[in-house]
Amino acid sequence: MSQSNQLHDDSPPVYPAVNYLNADRGVWSWLTTIDHKRIGIMYLVSVMIAFLLGGIFAMALRVELLTPGPTIMGANTYNRMFTLHGVVMIFLFMIPAIPGVFGNFLLPLMLGAKDVAFPKLNLLSLYLYWTGATIALCGMIMGGTDTGWTFYAPYSTSTPMTLFPVLLGIFILGFSSIVTGLNFIVTIHTLRAPGMGWMRLQLFVWAIYATSIIQVLATPVIGLTVLLVGIEKVGGFGLFDPTRGGDPVLFQHMFWFYSHPAVYIMVLPAMGVVSDAIAAFARKNVFGYKMIAYSSLGIAFVGFFAWGHHMFVSGQSSFNDGAFAVISMLVGVFTAIKVFNWVATLYRGAIAVKTPLIYICGFLFFIVFGGMTGIAVATVSLDVHWHDTYFVIAHFHFIMVGAVIMAFLIALHYWFPKMFGRMYHEGWGMVAASLIVLGFNATFIPQFLLGNAGMPRRYYMYPERYQALNVASTAGASLLAFGFIIILIYLIYALVRGKVAGDNPWNSRGYEWMTTSPPPKHNFDHPVIIDRDSHDYQEPGEEVEHVVI
Amino acid sequence: MTALDDLMRRLLFLPEARSTFAVPVDRLHFFVITVTMIASTITGLMAFFFFFKYRERRPKQSTPVVVPSMRFEFVVIGVPLFFFLLWFVQGFKDYVWYTTPPKNATDVYVMAKKWMWKFSYGGDGPNAIGTLHVPANRPVRLLMTSRDVIHSFFVPDFRIKQDVLPGRYTETWFEATKPGRYQILCSQYCGTWHSQMWGEIVVMPGPEYDQWIIEQRRGLAARVDTGGDDGPSFHGSIVEYGKKIAMDQGCVKCHSLDGEPHIGPTWLDLYGKQETLENGETVTVDEAYLTDSMIDPRGKIVKGFKAVMPTYKGRLAAPEAAALVEFIKSLRTQNLDTVPSKEAIYEPVKPAPRR
């Protein structure tokens, strides 16, 4: 199909009469669907619920920390609450969020394919997610799991609380994650449309590809690790129990071998989203396409060699500390490359300042600040003071919330018309975006300072000198929560009453916009042949100005 | 320079640097964080600036193809890498210094346990719970182990932290630069009262410390260090008041609040319980028994425990004793699942000889 026709089409937008949303009807048709788009939508609903739950837990924690003593809950409740917050946010929201929702929905569209390689496995991964999520949540709420999401042995194996269900849940969620990753890798290898070489892939696809590699390689290890902890807890096998000669530090090695790369499972798709969205809203070829693509793979690779920087004060050897620290610096360089390229993509663009742009601006600040404080905590001598304090909390929330959730919101706003064919209210979008960026800063910058002052993480009560900063952080959190509520309201409104968006409201050149919005059941009504690069914003026959910087 | 350091320290809410290690750490910290703030602000502002400078001026406006030159690629890879490696080199250098205790350091053995710190000075030296006395301007090495789970020994003023592992020793050292009292916090999550596992380091001038240790050795000052200073009068519920007294008087150092037997019986579910005494009698734990036990602890010892509790006669005013009783009464199993509590089996390992 010729893209230029589409760009010059000025007729009023029409909502496609038959699309994947209404091709089949009834709940059953959704539950048994093997359509990647519907699976993506179901993931969207699921992770939003998980995010809401995790957010409620977070607010409860922040309210509890308003005063140095007990405020609204007991110590045990607090300990369970931060465990719930961590497990729900990481395993139920962060890891499946962007790959599960946008990966599923967009990957085949971006490849010009009719579906992912294994559609049934894809549905299976959603069911595994639901099963794992249910088991983990019920287990945590009924069993009162209080170990934190890190499950450090021997505390986890000696706590009187029930632990096995949540570990089983995480094991199953791991399976879901592996299946998704495997499916995506095979899809990218085999289902690219004619004409789409590897160097024509959209950057989001590259990011998902790198993410999937990590999912496939790292997740089995966490699966085994949580299984071992579960067996040890139930059966007393003594593998991590020092009273029986076991080594608790071994647990930490195995745990972080997954959980450090898991950070990149969360953040790489976010980077992919931003790469694509920046190009679309700046109407410009991505600056340094290859550098961005390869740095995704580089992060995926080097990310595996950096896990020991979570263990600087754990009793690990100084030699290992140094080795892991220096490798961690390389991850920073790859991220820095991406940041330079994003900013340079904006340079001399034709930028349409829309809601996603506010998030992109926030994202750029957060990822640089979050990333460089990551480098700071990987600087061994500094980590000694910061380790397990609120500084670390603030650092990874800058990445997890500041980068990943911003990217999730960018994706949600950028691809909302693609998914539902309707437009949200731009004004409210801007208001919510500004609130969230401000609220985020107000929440987490005080936490950096708390960490400097020496407040350790997972503290139910704290010395009085930390109160002022805690109150500031809680105030910021309520601003943040308020922003999310606005988004929820206007998006639900847009779903029902929103203006019809048209097939390509942003005039984006991404391949996913080559079909109708929302797309038909089998994605494309016409054979797809790719005859241009993915972020190619030149009109055919247009004089191209080349600038070297 | 020091004025600037002090300004930075205040801006960043850092506590004052009170150990020899804290000084280089803070210097590097200021350097790293300044660069971080500059870089992230520039990135954010630059994006914001571009939004206006290069905003879309007409629909479907065409844009140039901007490509990186070799020089640009070199700069974007080289500059961050230079800074990161510089920080790594300096940080690792300081770290190696920090992980290599000087040979002449005074050794103190640290035992962590839910939720207290115990210090012993080796040989016939004194033991202390909750409070560590050290000399100023002399290196002190801590050899640490845990009786149950992983804890972490953290002194914000000294910028030091080290996990304390069960079943093995870890070490850390510091040289305090100024006499004073500094807080010890546990920073590795270790259960219900993780957030209350505090202790105190009392740094004394060298000669004073020498005097102190001699006195301790003589046994003249065989008192229990209570840790924490006596604050102003307490406003709050009687249960909270009782809790504060329990913390201040060091009750919780022998009586656990989580059902685990320690040096004394646990306080969890204690009130109303039938206890068998040393002499075979049974007694119902009520207000009278609790108050009696504070004043005359050796009168009615619960079977299986040693008569080691000192009398609190004269150390507790009547309202304080009552508050304590109320606090004990408030400790009911509703938050904690009931499980057979078990004593930690692990005994400290014998330390390896100094190399």
Add this chain to the structure above:
Amino acid sequence: MAHETPETPPSQIQQHEHGTGRYFLVWAILLCFTAITVITGRTDLGSANLPIALLIATVKATLVVLFFMHMTEAPGANRLVFVVSLVFSIVLLVGVFGDLWTRHPMSLPPTAPTQESFDR
């Protein structure tokens, strides 16, 4: 990896034909190696026991992968996947052992080898 494209029909690689003879040959070699590893495993060769056993196991595994699992005929991507999974297994081992070998002796479990036993 990046340059491998599905446009080169991967199926052609599968067309390579051979008889069943090579399966039996591999099987015989595997049995021989099993016998060798049992014998060397139970003779005391000091510190050489472990490397020998691992070497034999690796050779056996390589034979299974190459011939029984047809790795010789598999397309590049499949080979790469398998090799990468092995590489990362080794990364896990090396990362942890880098720690164990250089850890402060007191930070090891009480009955673990001491500094002296390393020097010996």
Add this chain to the structure above:
Amino acid sequence: MSSSETHAPNPHLAHHFETIEKQDYAVRLGMWLFLGTEVLLFAGLFLGYSVYRHFYHEAFHEASRHLDLWAGATNTVVLITSSLTVALAYHAIKKGQTKRCAGLLIFTILCAFAFLVIKGIEYHHKFQEGALPGQWYHYAEVTAPGANLYYTVYFLATGLHAFHVIVGMSILIWILSRVLRGHFSPTYYVPVELGGLYWHLVDLVWIFLFPLLYLI
């Protein structure tokens, strides 16, 4: 859509693949990725083994002498042979020899069963002796510190492996039933190949477990 119109309709070709070759390629790649995850899964256990062997060298050496070498060696031979037969079954179905393939698969499944029986007998002995993991350990013959961990690793590794044997066996039984129903032909035999690959992985893991647990 267009491809299914131009090509002769193949019932095994999913609508979103252009050709059956491409689909087979995808399925094989997926299988190898899955095998990769299995390798990493077992890598965790091998790591546990290596670490505790490093800590408790003596105990591991001594305890390995108390395993039944002949049971282990027999099981090795059984698994290697079953690996051979499953490879031959794959070869047979490619040639269209359905009956031969079915016979070889039956033999493979019997081997798997034999392996489990022998393993079960070994487990039974260990249970009687009290050579059990962690807190259950009360075996009088090996008392060196760390011996309980040897049996922890032993039971975890062989247990996980035995679980894979059971899964592999179930897959082979399912494939056998499809072979008998005549689902496969020289043009469509990928499931047999994939089942075989899984079975070879089970063999592969055992090839490492056997010397590490029984011999050194």
